[in-house]
Amino acid sequence: MSDRRVYLISVDDLLPGQITAEPIYTPDGLLVVASQARLTDALIMQFEQLKIPHVKVHMPVVDDEESAGIPFALPDSTTVELREDTPLQIEFKNGKEAYLVLASMLNVARTQVIAGKYPSLPEKTIRLKVEQMIGTYRRNYRALMILSRTNMRQHESVQHALNRAIVSLAISIQITNDQEEIIDTVIAALVADIGMYSIPDSLTKNPGKLSAEDKKIIESHPLVSAKLLRTKGFSNRVLTNVLDHHERFDGTGYPRGMQGFEISVGGAVIGLADTYCAMTSKRSYKGSFSPTKALSELNSKRNVAFQGDLVEVLIRNVGIFPIGTLVELSNGEVGIVNRPNPDDPLLPRVTLVMGSEGKRKNYLTQINLADLEDVQIVKALDPDKFGMDVSSFLFMP
Numbered sequence: 001m002s003d004r005r006v007y008l009i010s011v012d013d014l015l016p017g018q019i020t021a022e023p024i025y026t027p028d029g030l031l032v033v034a035s036q037a038r039l040t041d042a043l044i045m046q047f048e049q050l051k052i053p054h055v056k057v058h059m060p061v062v063d064d065e066e067s068a069g070i071p072f073a074l075p076d077s078t079t080v081e082l083r084e085d086t087p088l089q090i091e092f093k094n095g096k097e098a099y100l101v102l103a104s105m106l107n108v109a110r111t112q113v114i115a116g117k118y119p120s121l122p123e124k125t126i127r128l129k130v131e132q133m134i135g136t137y138r139r140n141y142r143a144l145m146i147l148s149r150t151n152m153r154q155h156e157s158v159q160h161a162l163n164r165a166i167v168s169l170a171i172s173i174q175i176t177n178d179q180e181e182i183i184d185t186v187i188a189a190l191v192a193d194i195g196m197y198s199i200p201d202s203l204t205k206n207p208g209k210l211s212a213e214d215k216k217i218i219e220s221h222p223l224v225s226a227k228l229l230r231t232k233g234f235s236n237r238v239l240t241n242v243l244d245h246h247e248r249f250d251g252t253g254y255p256r257g258m259q260g261f262e263i264s265v266g267g268a269v270i271g272l273a274d275t276y277c278a279m280t281s282k283r284s285y286k287g288s289f290s291p292t293k294a295l296s297e298l299n300s301k302r303n304v305a306f307q308g309d310l311v312e313v314l315i316r317n318v319g320i321f322p323i324g325t326l327v328e329l330s331n332g333e334v335g336i337v338n339r340p341n342p343d344d345p346l347l348p349r350v351t352l353v354m355g356s357e358g359k360r361k362n363y364l365t366q367i368n369l370a371d372l373e374d375v376q377i378v379k380a381l382d383p384d385k386f387g388m389d390v391s392s393f394l395f396m397p
């Protein structure tokens with residue numbers, strides 16, 4: 001499937017191979033290239049030299065020709081509808097309660113492993129709280145997605161584990177009807193990095209300067225995690241998912257270098273959710289993060305690091321721009337992504353918070369980018385630069 005919709009793209013973010021959607025002129029009105037032309041590096045460079053700021057192109061969202069075989073029958077993205085049956089406030093509170101219990105267990109486990117002890121992770125309580133989260137997501141998916149974008153003031157690694165678990169849940173629910181399988185994926189997403197805490201900070205915080213020996217230690221963490229969890233009554237499937245969460249589709253992962261469908265589905269889901277959470281975290285938005293960059297980064301991982309269909313499920317159901325992303329629109333207005341759009345992930349619903357003149361809006365309005373012909377997202381912005389707590393804007397209907 002390819003998307004023939006027109007996107008306004010900053011020249012910095014153009015990619016060779018994209019097709020122009022209209023003739024491109026110099027600021028003086030001279031034709032540079034006709035409509036329907038395929039971009040080359042030379043053309044993009046010419047746009048830069050001519051100081052052409054934006055170009056309208058057709059941009060493929062996904063290219064199914066590149067898809068490899070699939071190990072399970074993947075349903076359409078709409079198979080499990082993203083529902084909002086119960087009030088957001090109630091479900092947010094419900095999800096938050098489960099989140100905080102799980103966070104406190106992870107915090108305790110972290111301290112224990114750092115001290116060289118076995119973690120006291122109570123499997124039954126974790127399972128119960130994970131079920132509570134899944135229930136919340138099924139009744140009101142936004143409650144959990146907002147939670148995953150809220151600063152819950154937890155240790156960075158604990159917050160990352162919980163966000164990764166929520167994104168794993170959102171993917172998992174679309175690819176299997178087996179509730180036990182979903183639970184085992186989410187549990188594994190929570191506890192997969194427990195083994196990391198036994199590794200000194202000096203190694204985990206300096207990934208750029210690792211010696212071969214240090215790399216080996218880091219890459220052993222899925223095994224260490226599984227070993228620590230084995231004594232706590234977690235299912236074999238949880239342990240397998242934990243072991244596989246750094247394996248990659250093309251065989252470049254660790255610890256075993258498994259390939260393709262040798263990797264457990266849960267392990268692959270967690271690996272993808274892990275990458276996505278790192279990519280879309282607030283830190284990654286320092287400066288700006290354009291739709292093209294986000295999309296091309298995710299697409300470049302299709303059938304390389306991750307099974308292509310899993311990437312598509314993620315893009316459609318969680319979005320290129322997750323709920324709560326602050327975005328600049330092509331008309332100069334600034335908004336916050338309010339709901340993803342499974343049919344066109346680059347055109348979500350947005351709450352407008354700032355006019356093109358840079359002034360905060362007195363009355364918040366929502367727009368559906370899919371309904372507007374000429375307005376698109378130009379880039380994602382760093383909310384800190386605007387002194388904005390985006391989650392507070394997400395509770396409007």
Ligand SMILES: [Fe+2]
Nearest residue numbers: 192193245246
């Ligand atoms: Fe890990």
